Amino acid sequence: MSQGNIAVTDEATDFDPAKLAVCTVMEVVNRISGKWVIGILLEATRGPVRFTELERSVQGISRRMLTLTLRNLERDGLLTRTVYPTVPPRVEYEATEMARELYDSLSGLVDWAERHREAIAVSRQGYDGRTAC
Numbered sequence: 001m002s003q004g005n006i007a008v009t010d011e012a013t014d015f016d017p018a019k020l021a022v023c024t025v026m027e028v029v030n031r032i033s034g035k036w037v038i039g040i041l042l043e044a045t046r047g048p049v050r051f052t053e054l055e056r057s058v059q060g061i062s063r064r065m066l067t068l069t070l071r072n073l074e075r076d077g078l079l080t081r082t083v084y085p086t087v088p089p090r091v092e093y094e095a096t097e098m099a100r101e102l103y104d105s106l107s108g109l110v111d112w113a114e115r116h117r118e119a120i121a122v123s124r125q126g127y128d129g130r131t132a133c
Contacts, residue, residue: 002062030075036069041095044079045103048092068103078102 030040031037039058047055055066062065070093073079078099096104113120 012107022029028076031072032070032078032102032106035072036065040066040073041078041099041103041106044093045100046093047084048094050090050092054093 020115032041036058039061040054043054043057051070054070055061055063058066061069070079070081074081074093078096079093080096082092082094084092
């Protein structure tokens with residue numbers, strides 16, 4: 001199996017706290033704006049949820065993408081993963097307090113989108129009409 005590009009650039013080895021803070025913020029924003037994250041967080045904030053339940057509720061996500069997304073959300077401290085010693089093992093995911101706070105913020109964004117949905121649709125139609133060939 002190939003390890004691909006494993007070289008470390010000078011830029012990555014320079015420790016600059018300001019750059020590190022900006023990179024961390026951008027990584028988190030990119031993570032939560034991912035295609036599947038909001039759906040997963042929505043399910044996990046309702047209470048413990050199993051992998052197969054997430055797979056059914058998040059339409060269109062593959063098993064591999066769900067696995068990767070769950071790992072990244074756990075790594076970022078947004079989900080906790082609990083493995084129960086049963087046969088077969090039962091695994092549940094639940095939103096952390098940090099994720100619940102994030103969900104509250106995302107709810108504000110959803111509310112804004114709902115309030116302005118019609119105005120955005122009208123604006124898009126006007127723009128498309130002006131720019132059509």
